[in-house]
Amino acid sequence: MTTDCEPMGKKILRSVFKQSWYGFTALLFPRICLICERRIDGGDNPVCPQCWNGLRRLSPEIIHSKQPENGSLDTIYPVFEFNDAVQTIIHGLKYSGFKSLGIKLGRLMTSFIPADFFCADTVLIPIPLHPIKFRERGYNQSSLLARGIAEKTGLVVREDILHRVKNTVTQTHLDAQERLLNMERAFAISRRGDYASLSSIVLVDDVFTTGATIGTAAAALKATGVAAVRGLTAAAPM
Template sequence: MNLLNDIRDFFFPRICVCCGKLLSAQEEGLCISCLASLPLTGILNTPENEIERRFWGIFPIERATSLYYYARGGLVSSVLHGMKYHGRKHLCIQMGRIMGTALRNTGFFDGIDCIIPVPLHKDRLRDRGYNQSELLAKGISDVTSIPVCTNCLMRTHNNATQTHKSGFERWENAEGLFSATSEAPLLKGRHILLIDDVLTTGATITACIDALKSVTGIKISVATLAWAKS
């Protein structure tokens, strides 16, 4: 098995998504140095934190958090770019496991019944081959054993990328972006955790909440890998 790995690494060298350095056998996705340098928000399960306050007046969410700060051109930006555009599926799951491990002992997951990743449109899912938010959710599920639910929320249209849009354009672009499916009533009285890769204005998460908030007795928490604090 080690020989096969050596052959694979010779022809397809594994490099850090952040610095480009060759990874050791014990490293996955990014090197230990870059992983340790990712800027932590330190929010974890802090009540009434700034991310929670983003959603005040929209929906009474239970909890909200992000693990890392995002800055354009920074290390977290490189991680997200690798997750979304370079086919790094294992990196998505790894970062989910890191999120799950960081939050597991803080009480953040207490009472949560299922994890719902922000869905991709079917056309974009076909082109990319995977949903990075779903793989993040899988990584969290690996650590917490909380099941992932992908059949209660759908993306209704394939909107343009949010990357270069202003705050107002992001909200406009996300309006009516998601809808609840016929399976959504199964969430009645459940506490769900919405998962996405990065939080910017909160427009995408708010659109998900809008699609699900009519479910009787639903409770919603939010977690993202990164936060673009403005």
Template sequence: MLSLIGAIQDLLFPPVCVVCGQRLAHSQPPLFCDHCLGELAFINSPLCPCCGLAYNGGDDHLCGACLRQQYSFDRARSLLVYTPAVAPLILRLKFSGQLSALSSLGALTARSPSLDDLSEPDWIIPVPLYRKRLRQRGYNQATLIAQACFPQWRHKIRHNLLTRPQPTRPQTQLTGRARRTNLAHAFALVKEKDITGRDILLVDDVLTTGSTVNECAKTLRRGGARRIEIYTVARSWPEARRALLKEEPAPSDHEDRRGEPGALIGAADYQVR
């Protein structure tokens, strides 16, 4: 009976690829055509055990940024590299209210080895939006991502523990150093007693320099959080930014390490696993 209902639904509402719109033969997420699925760059080991930066060879080891500075979070993991194949999904979700990709991102997350590195949290906290931006958008994309990617922990999602009382400039307009200054004291705790001694999983859409999630983690640490891990759908890196912007981008926190062993991996080097 369910298969019959599904067949009728596919007939009335033909499933399409969430990236290019090509007609698909099935409606089971993830909804990607073969070409677009092949263009996705999944993040796997070897990588930095702290921030999750991927390498093109060797073993897992701390990257230069994590050796130079101590982040306020314990671990960060991302599903995909933020390439031109992924950008439309994130941008449509954030700015156009197109939520159709959420189930596909959830299906990919369930298959991702990055989940194996994450501890089961006490609370899942989506990175909050400033209240005016939340009203304008009508939803927080980080909350929707958390619901789609962690259905088994949906009862742990809390959007009323961490707030963003101060408006800030969009991070995409700023360099790495300006990003950190822009976010200083941007976040605040609502119920500190609910944070003390807890293991937290912070969820956001894209990790670029890590400034946003690190500032959130600082606030949570001040509230006594025991362990803080990060999960994002995508991870930006310099070469992918050049492909997206088609110009030389401002330097990021990781861009000065091309000569190191285990240099940043390129999209062409990734294999879908």
């Protein structure tokens, strides 16, 4: 019998290898910050404290300008300016296997989110990857952000409700209309569960650009009767 899925042992081995590689090379070579290329002493994080501290928060005016005027997403809160430093962190998180960047970024985001953004019963839902992309990457970068936020807030992360059922193409070179088309029917809701009892959902993603991804996910959740769906992203372009 043949199977088209990757054997579990191979997946675990690859994940362990990715995680161990940075630690292994750090024994041989001094760690260098991905952003400023200064030497980093200690820790398993490939970005130095100065660079973390130098991330620029988006101004209230810019955040205000990003608010959805219609659609299913109630509000959006992007935390940092999508500049070269943030781009380097997100690239390292998504494409170089630096999972620790996601948790650290999630923790840091939490320090700048207004206290009234969350309710006591808010549920965090990371924007899911399609299973094919998840298999390639070995993890979901938005889940790591959500884990960092959950660590700081004590909120619950749910990854059993929202699913990505369409393996969408990368949106980098698409305009707003093309992004919406690309995301059409991209998400589905798990059939099990009483979702109407969820009164407050916060979707977590890495970057907010046109809102096509997070808006489409919000629409899928609102269709189940959820009252409030808000979005929280690490960054947005100015």
